[in-house]
Structures are given as C-alpha cells and as structure tokens.
Amino acid sequence: MAINKTASIGLAVSIKQKLSGKLIIQQLYYLYRILKLNL
Numbered sequence: 001m002a003i004n005k006t007a008s009i010g011l012a013v014s015i016k017q018k019l020s021g022k023l024i025i026q027q028l029y030y031l032y033r034i035l036k037l038n039l
Helices: 002-038
Strands: none
Touching: none
C-alpha cells in the first residue's frame, strides 16, 4: 500500500514536470516568434 502511494505521487510529480516543461518550451517559442517578427 505504501509502495503504491509513493509510486502514484512520483507519477504525479513527473507528469507535472512534463507539463511545466512543455509550458516553458511554448513560452520560449512564442518569445522567439515575437522577437523574430520585431526584427
């Protein structure tokens, strides 16, 4: 039971990290596009 709990917490953390990583990449991409348009 304890193993399942820690595994599910670890999975949730990894999913959150992946989502935040995607968001950061999207934000960098938009910044790049804005800078490219300004130049």
